[in-house]
Amino acid sequence: MTDDDPIAAFYTRFPYPWREPADEEGRFQWILPGCLPAIAHHVYGGVLPQGRPLRILVAGGGTGDAVVGLGGWLRRLGLEGQIDYLDLSERSCAIARKRAAALGLDTVRFEVGAIETLADRAGGIYDYIDLCGVLNHVPDPATALAALSHALAPGGGIGVMAYGGLxxxxxxxxxxxxxxxxxxxxxxxxxxxxxxxxxxxxxxxxxxxxxxxxxxxxxxxxxxxxxxLNPRDRAFSTDDLDDLMQGAGLAIRSFAPRLLYDPARALREPALRTAAAALDRRARWRLAELIQGSCNKHVLYAVKPGGDAPDTPDADPAERLLDDPRTLLVPAGIHPPSLATSLKAEPEARRGVRIQVGSRSMSVGLLASDLDLAILSAIDGPTRVGTVLGRRDVDPGTAMAALRALQRRLTDLGALYVMAG
Ligand SMILES: C[S@@+](CC[C@H](N)C(=O)[O-])C[C@H]1O[C@@H](n2cnc3c(N)ncnc32)[C@H](O)[C@@H]1O
Structure with missing residues (x-):
């Protein structure tokens, strides 16, 4: 990584993404990976570090979408946090700084520089590093990831968006x-x-x-x-990304949204589904990518070992929080009560939901019973499990089982996250 890297010149001439001054916080809150409830769910099993400000690095922060999005989430959830921003492009940094100032996010620390020089900088250790659309353009992804992994606290995590080759x-x-x-x-x-x-x-x-x-x-x-015209542009398969994360001492917790990385959803023939189910999860990610064919951006969350969240690669550690009535259910990019109303208008077998995946909008079937619809109606913004279940006049065990199944399906879609209350 040298000072005359063509990427620095490129992103100074073409800051990315181009944002008009009117763009603001609300529009960016659901962009993955930099969505705080998704980070809490996938990196921390729903329980963010307690008792001190959350330390966040937005690496290769561009014109500031993640700074604006994450800063907005800290504010919305009443959490203390310190956001550091680092990017090679002076012009992008100036735009990001202006956007943050316009929203009153005045504690963000902005720096122009290379990820690879992180160890020489004052920033310190982070609980979460956002790396959205950057790995594609660095001279050597393994070197960049090693620098970032070094700057992560034990149990901390990285959210990556990287181009998908296929x-x-x-x-x-x-x-x-x-x-x-x-x-x-x-x-x-x-x-x-x-x-x-x-x-x-x-x-x-x-x-x-x-x-x-x-x-x-x-x-x-x-x-x-x-x-x-990008002077350095590289794409990855799910296998490439798994190799890179492992090489940096990080373990992938989840690709997101999970549904896109489940090959079973595209396999109707039982023999094929059985064969897919017998594969390990790395092979299932790759198979899903090969079947789907259209994933041009992979999003993943990976963690550095040593945290408090249970390390259960094949299970979702956030699900255990549903037993606590104080746990928050945070809808993402959907308004569950409105969804319930529109689903009610459809016959049960035809019920579905539209979700946004990157720039694409996808329609996904959602078999929802009347009890599911009642649960959805109760999730009007971030809502406690106790509030959702408290209103039911059905057996608590039945309501909890329905909530668990619904949460899993919605989290698979990237439409609901679970956070400790
Ligand atoms: C495609 S843009 C993504 C910007 C932002 N993360 C987003 O998703 O909106 C890539 C950014 O990474 C920055 N970048 C590329 N290589 C870098 C490096 N080695 N160190 C720091 N920033 C880098 C570029 O200057 C550019 O702003």
């Missing part, structure tokens, strides 16, 4: 073609030429045939540059 089919071929034509981000006419190139592509081209990129010709300059 879901970016067509991108690297288009980048290679532009490279052969001498079109790069350093040229003043680079954007215009890249746009003209995409507009002229035949309909058979894989970039245009990939639904995630079919409209790239109409993207703004920053987005177009990020997809086609």
């Amino acid at each position: 879901g970016r089919s067509g991108v690297y071929e288009a980048q290679a073609a532009l490279g052969m034509l001498g079109v790069d981000a350093g040229r003043p006419d680079g954007i215009a030429l890249a746009r003209a190139f995409v507009q002229g592509l035949p309909g058979t081209n894989w970039l245009l045939r990939n639904p995630s990129f079919a409209n790239v010709a109409g993207a703004d300059d920053m987005e177009l540059a990020d997809v086609l």
